[in-house]
């Protein structure tokens with residue numbers, strides 16, 4: 265059994281993933297900058313998943329508690345947050361869900377990241393960690409709607425084969441999702457950028473879209 269911890273787990277995406285993993289029987293820890301917000305998030309998880317094994321606390325505690333640590337903060341907070349927690353994350357598996365996006369009147373666009381992608385930025389900031397990118401295409405509202413199955417694929421990228429395999433197995437604990445090996449971490453830029461396209465399609469169709477790779 266793996267304890268999955270979330271840095272910035274109080275937002276919709278971290279909460280949604282925590283609920284789904286808790287429903288699958290995994291133990292989860294919600295990290296926050298505020299003990300109170302973490303406690304409120306724990307209550308929300310328990311409300312949706314009464315059997316959840318869930319606790320919460322500060323982000324630093326999440327880094328200590330988690331065997332696998334997810335980072336689910338907005339891209340604007342990604343750099344400073346990871347820099348401040350790098351020593352605590354150390355050589356753990358760090359799952360980066362952050363998407364560098366800019367929202368404007370004409371739609372959503374992917375931001376250029378000097379390192380190539382948010383995930384590669386994470387690798388530069390937390391060099392000991394086994395950085396894995398994934399879960400970008402799972403809509404937070406759908407994730408929190410735990411009574412309904414999810415649809416689609418989770419494309420997972422990493423330079424650490426064993427860590428990637430572990431995270432792919434974890435993704436498939438969420439009912440009906442399929443994990444797809446997206447190759448090396450440098451491919452994360454395409455996965456991240458694709459999220460901007462999905463959000464623009466969501467606006468056009470007033471929908472919550474995901475991704476399914478065909479032909480495998």
Ligand SMILES: NC(=O)c1ccc[n+]([C@@H]2O[C@H](COP(=O)([O-])OP(=O)(O)OC[C@H]3O[C@@H](n4cnc5c(N)ncnc54)[C@H](OP(=O)(O)O)[C@@H]3O)[C@@H](O)[C@H]2O)c1
Pocket residue numbers: 271272273274275276277278295296297298301302335336337338339340341345361362363364399400401402403404405
């Ligand atoms: N929402 C989605 O559907 C979705 C889907 C796929 C991927 N993502 C990605 O997942 C990440 C999280 O998404 P979200 O919608 O859950 O984000 P969010 O609600 O904007 O932020 C998540 C949490 O991050 C913490 N945070 C916010 N600003 C911060 C700052 N300046 N410094 C440190 N921590 C800060 C907050 O927790 P505390 O205040 O409790 O510390 C907040 O609850 C984003 O990078 C997003 O691109 C989102």
